[in-house]
Every structure is written in C-alpha cells, then in structure tokens.
Amino acid sequence: MLNRLYNILFANYGDLNWWPAETPFEVCIGAILTQNTNWKNVEKAINNMKIKGVLSPKEILNTDLNVLKDLIKPAGFYNQKAERLQIFCNFIMNQLNGDILNLKKYSIHEARDKLLSLKGVGKETADSILLYALDFKIFVVDAYTMRLFRRYGIGYFDNYDKCQDFVHKDFHGELYDYKNFHACIVEICKTYCKKKPLCNICLLKKYCKKVLE
DNA sequence: AGCCAGGCCTGCC
DNA sequence: GGCAGGCATGGC
Secondary structure: OHHHHHHHHHHHHOOOOOOOOOOHHHHHHHHHHOOOOOHHHHHHHHHHHHHOOOOOHHHHHHOOHHHHHHHOHHHOOHHHHHHHHHHHHHHHHHHOOOOHHHHHHOOHHHHHHHHHOOOOOOHHHHHHHHHHHOOOOOOOOOHHHHHHHHHOOOOOOOOHHHHHHHHHHHOOOOHHHHHHHHHHHHHHHHHHOOOOHHHOOHHHHHHHHHHHO
C-alpha cells in the first residue's frame, strides 16, 4: 500500500533532498523552530542566526536569551522556542560532549528516549532529528501524514505511535526512502491536503485511486 | 481579512 | 490518558 503511494509521489516530486540544512545540528535547530510554524519563517530565523554567527551549541548558550529571542522572532512562539533551543544545547554540551552526532553511539530507542526527555522535544521533533540529522531509520509522522491517511482512506490513526507502527510494518524502503517519503507527503499536502476539507483537489484523489485500486 | 503553518506543554477532568 | 487552551509570526 504505502510503497505504491510512495512510488506515485516519487514519480511526481522525485528527490526532494530533505532535510534542507547544512549540518546535522542545523537540522535540530530547524526541527525545533518549525513546530507549528511555516518553514519560510524558520528560514528567516535561521538566517538571522547565521548572520550573527550563532550557529553552534556553544554560541547559542553564550547568547543572551533576549537576544536569541529577537533573532528567532520570525519563527513565532519565540519565548518558548528560545528557551527550548538553550535546553537542547545544554543537553548536547553536558551529555554529548558538544556534538549531536554522539547520539549515534546509542541504540535508536535510547537515543529517542533521551531526546523525548527534553522539554520542547516531542515525538515528531525527536524523530525528525533521528532520521534527518542522525540517519536512524525511523518514519516521521506529522499532522499532514495522519490527515492524508485519514482523508483518503489509507487508514485512520488516532495517535502518533499507531500511525508510525503502521508505516514501519507496511512501508519497505532504505534510509533514503524514509527521508524522501516524509518529504513527499509534506509536499503534496501543502498543495492538496490543507486543513480545510474542501481543499481536496482531484489530483490527489487520482493519486489515491491508483494506490487503493 | 482570515486562515493556516513540517508541535509541544500545561492544567484541567 | 485524553483534550482544550496558550503560544506568535508572516505567507497567501
């Protein structure tokens, strides 16, 4: 089922080259900043940080909280996100010797639990970091995924874990496919599966018809 | 002008 | 252990 969906999406979108970031650490920053936020606004925030040279855990911790808030303001929720960024950086400095890649020394479950224990890191953020920054093979579920599956009859899931389990059982692919599948889902939903139910254009229905046949 | 965005935490029940 | 309510900016 999901491999057919992915094949169709891939035929249309190809390699979307996710996650858009220059370093694994930048993936993490983006993952926190994009929580319930348009990616274009996140780009502005990350760009502000780059301009000011605030790009590493050390630099983020050395930046005054109010200054940090000002830099990431375009990404919204800047009060909580600035604090969460510093909590995350403290975790990297104190437990990972300053490098997020040291999380790869743990099993995927241990790494996930460590991330989830941080205030401001929920399941989607943790899984995005595991998949796109650390190359752990895990599927990232988001609001788009569950909406797409539900609205077009692929499956109804009332929580994150059940949806992720379904994908892990049904979808067979390499690490790259896990990265690009999630990217393709986001991409098609941006156009054809917005929150409004009436946003369903026939193109998506055609996609799903092919999948469900 | 109004809806929406690549969530998460808290505080109720 | 489910579920509102709050968080905030900018794009379209």
